[in-house]
Amino acid sequence: MKIIIVGAGQVGGTLAENLVGEKNEITVIDSDYDILRNLQDRLDLQVVSGFGSHPDVLKKAGAEDADMLIAVTNSDETNMMACQVAHTLFKTPTKIARIRSEQYLVYQEQLFKHSDVPVNHLIAPEQLVTRSIKRLIDYPGALQVVEFAEGKVSLVAVKAYYGGLLVGHALSALKEHMPNVETRVAAIYRRGKPIRPLGTTVIEADDEVFFIAATKHIRAVMSELQKLEASYKRIMIAGGGLIGAGLARQLEEKHQVKLIEFNQDRAKYLSSNLKKTIVFCGDASDQELLLEEQVEQIDVFIAVTNDDEANIMSAMLAKRMGAQKAMVLIQRSAYVDLVQGGEIDIAISPQQATISALLTHVRRGDVVNVYSLRRGAAEAIEAIAHGDANTSKVVGKAINDIKLPPGTTIGAIVRKDEVIIAHGDTVIEADDHVVLFLVDKKFISYVEKLFQPSAFFFG
Numbered sequence: 001m002k003i004i005i006v007g008a009g010q011v012g013g014t015l016a017e018n019l020v021g022e023k024n025e026i027t028v029i030d031s032d033y034d035i036l037r038n039l040q041d042r043l044d045l046q047v048v049s050g051f052g053s054h055p056d057v058l059k060k061a062g063a064e065d066a067d068m069l070i071a072v073t074n075s076d077e078t079n080m081m082a083c084q085v086a087h088t089l090f091k092t093p094t095k096i097a098r099i100r101s102e103q104y105l106v107y108q109e110q111l112f113k114h115s116d117v118p119v120n121h122l123i124a125p126e127q128l129v130t131r132s133i134k135r136l137i138d139y140p141g142a143l144q145v146v147e148f149a150e151g152k153v154s155l156v157a158v159k160a161y162y163g164g165l166l167v168g169h170a171l172s173a174l175k176e177h178m179p180n181v182e183t184r185v186a187a188i189y190r191r192g193k194p195i196r197p198l199g200t201t202v203i204e205a206d207d208e209v210f211f212i213a214a215t216k217h218i219r220a221v222m223s224e225l226q227k228l229e230a231s232y233k234r235i236m237i238a239g240g241g242l243i244g245a246g247l248a249r250q251l252e253e254k255h256q257v258k259l260i261e262f263n264q265d266r267a268k269y270l271s272s273n274l275k276k277t278i279v280f281c282g283d284a285s286d287q288e289l290l291l292e293e294q295v296e297q298i299d300v301f302i303a304v305t306n307d308d309e310a311n312i313m314s315a316m317l318a319k320r321m322g323a324q325k326a327m328v329l330i331q332r333s334a335y336v337d338l339v340q341g342g343e344i345d346i347a348i349s350p351q352q353a354t355i356s357a358l359l360t361h362v363r364r365g366d367v368v369n370v371y372s373l374r375r376g377a378a379e380a381i382e383a384i385a386h387g388d389a390n391t392s393k394v395v396g397k398a399i400n401d402i403k404l405p406p407g408t409t410i411g412a413i414v415r416k417d418e419v420i421i422a423h424g425d426t427v428i429e430a431d432d433h434v435v436l437f438l439v440d441k442k443f444i445s446y447v448e449k450l451f452q453p454s455a456f457f458f459g
Contacts, residue, residue, distance in 0.1 A: 001025070002066045003362070004092075006052030006082045007073035008035045010331065011098065011125075011354050015070065018355060018376065019362065020045050022445050027061045030073075053081035055089055063090040070358060072098040072123075080104075080117050087118035096121045096361055098354065102242060121361045126242035128353040133243075133302060133327065134250050136346060140229035140325075141222060143208065143346060146371040147215065148382040149414035149433045154215045155186065155371070155380050160207045161226040172199040174224060182421035183213040183221045186411045186437035187378070194378075194407065194439040210373075212411035212435060214419040232299040236260070236323070238284030238314050239305035240270045243329065247302065252276040258293055260284045262305075284314040287321070296322025304329040312339055319343045333375065352376065364448040368433070372441075379441045385432045387453030394434070394450055400424035405446045407439030 001024045005012045008030035016039060020026050026045040029052040030036050036047035050057035052071060063069065069086045071079035079097040086092035097119045099105060105124055112119045135145040144157040160167050165177060171185055185197040189208040195201065203209065203225070213221050222228060235251055237244045240261030248257050248270075257277040261267040267281035282289045284303065295301065301318035303311035308330050315326040320343065327346045328339065339347050352372050359370040359379075369382035389396035399410050399422055413420040414433040420426060428434060436447060 001068065001362075001364070002062065003027070003068045003070065004029065004058070004061050004063060004066050004086075006030075006069065006071040006079070007098075008032065008039055008047075009072070009074065010333065010351050011072045011358075012070075013039055014333070014351055014355055014376065015072065015358055016043060016045055018359065018372070018441075021442060027066075029057060029061050051078070053078050053085055055085050058082070058085055058090065063092055066090070066092050068092070068094040068096070068362070070096045070362075072354070072358075076101050076104055080119065083119045084117060094120050094361070096123060096358065098123045098125065100124065100126060100242070123354060123357045125350050125354045126246060128357055129243050129304075129329065129348060129350045130246040130250065132353055133247055133304075133348060136327065137232055137235070137251065137255075137300065139218060139222065140232055141226055144373065145218075146369075146373075146380060148369050148380075148412075148435050149419075151215055152414050152417070152419055153212060153412045153435055154218050155210060155212050155411065155435070155437065156218055156222065157208060157210050157373070158222055158225050160203050160205055160209055162205045164203070164205075164224065164226045166203045166224045167205050169203060170199060171197055171201050171203065174221075177224055178220060181213065181217045181220050182419075183211050183217065184409075184411045184421050186210045186212050186380075186409045187407075187439055189374070196407070197409075210437060212437070213421070214412075232325075234258075234297055234299045236293070236295060236298045236301045236318070238301070238303040238311070238318075239329075240266050240279070241304065241306060243304040244302075245270055245274070247304070248274050248277040258298075260289070260293075285310065285317055287317065290318060290321055298323040300325045300327060302327045306331075308332055308335055312344065316343045349375070363444070364452060366451065367448070377439075377441065379438045379444060381436050381438070381444075381447070383434050383436065383447070383451040385428050385430060385434055385451060388430060391453040392430075392451075394428045395430050395432075395453075396427065398425050398427050402428075402450070404450075405438075405440075405443035408443060408447060409437045411435050411437055 005028045008028050020043045029048045033049045040047050048061045069092045071082040076099050083095040146155050187210040188195050234256045237259045259279050264281050271279040295318050301323040303315045311328045315328045319326045325345045330347045356372045366384040371380045385395050410422045412435045
């Protein structure tokens with residue numbers, strides 16, 4: 001596939017890195033030649049220096065025969081204009097734009113149509129991050145929660161703790177402990193390295209366990225791996241930008257929410273527009289302010305300003321002053337591994353959320369959900385099985401008979417409204433939604449081919 005990426009920032013650069021190893025022809029456009037040169041030194045791709053919304057620059061990048069244009073600069077207007085020019089002058093089939101402004105998102109149904117602003121798929125990073133944090137609030141103790149099949153199935157990452165019912169026992173004991181709950185462990189990471197989960201695999205304390213289950217059973221399975229945490233009630237949010245404000249709106253009905261915003265005008269606006277959230281104007285790393293607002297009684301402190309260092313420092317301070325949990329938004333991917341697991345319980349990367357959404361639209365075959373996991377090393381995908389036994393490599397076959405690449409697990413199947421946890425003798429039927437976990441995403445092209453029916457395939 002020939003793909004043009006407009007914008008070589010963290011999202012564009014990470015996306016290029018994800019796609020370049022998957023037999024795609026990638027060209028990256030940016031006005032900063034130094035960033036482009038660095039990308040070209042590291043990756044096998046083409047670069048074009050210039051503004052991605054300019055016709056001559058797009059033409060130089062090969063827009064005349066490109067399959068897809070992905071515009072992910074920091075400017076919504078540049079992203080929209082790049083899609084417009086690619087559509088009007090070059091008839092580029094698929095156009096994806098990153099849009100951040102609330103002003104555009106409110107009117108997205110009216111604006112982003114083929115005849116008006118021709119954007120096929122719109123990616124709103126702040127909305128994606130807000131949704132991701134909300135899921136972590138809904139499932140206390142989870143490190144990551146991603147949903148498939150319109151929320152029917154979830155993949156959850158948890159850390160196994162001393163005292164967990166399964167710690168020190170084989171995975172096969174899961175069925176004994178929960179005879180009425182179907183679940184499957186998709187992967188285990190021990191000291192940062194993946195190990196293949198078998199029935200005989202013994203769970204150890206500090207293992208990072210990824211399991212798949214019907215969403216309604218998630219809490220029950222989590223209780224087997226760690227002491228089940230009480231539901232979060234008191235939330236403190238540092239930062240009243242798009243993410244902080246959106247999160248407060250989603251949480252304020254069922255939680256006690258306090259929000260700290262440094263800008264006085266923004267704080268006044270939020271105070272007027274949020275219904276039950278208590279808004280303070282101040283510095284979230286001000287020890288006196290945190291003390292006054294009884295941070296020691298807070299269940300979760302969530303730092304989501306635009307400043308990584310401010311987020312880290314305010315969260316560490318809140319945790320030391322007694323907050324039970326600390327979640328931090330971190331833009332720089334290099335910081336994520338450094339801070340998570342110490343005083344910071346969960347580091348959230350907006351880049352990974354954005355990349356996941358973009359990959360959903362890039363994957364071949366009928367792939368409807370993609371989640372980038374483990375800082376991009378692993379992936380979870382939801383693919384729809386099409387065809388029949390004569391045209392498909394998966395339809396009509398038991399899972400044991402499907403040639404899956406190393407480290408790939410089929411965790412669950414959603415058949416209409418039924419959730420089926422996958423076993424070796426489970427047979428895939430046409431139109432099944434199949435949820436897979438890949439420990440090594442380099443095998444993604446192999447998995448894509450499995451779900452591409454062919455008129456010439458005969459078993």
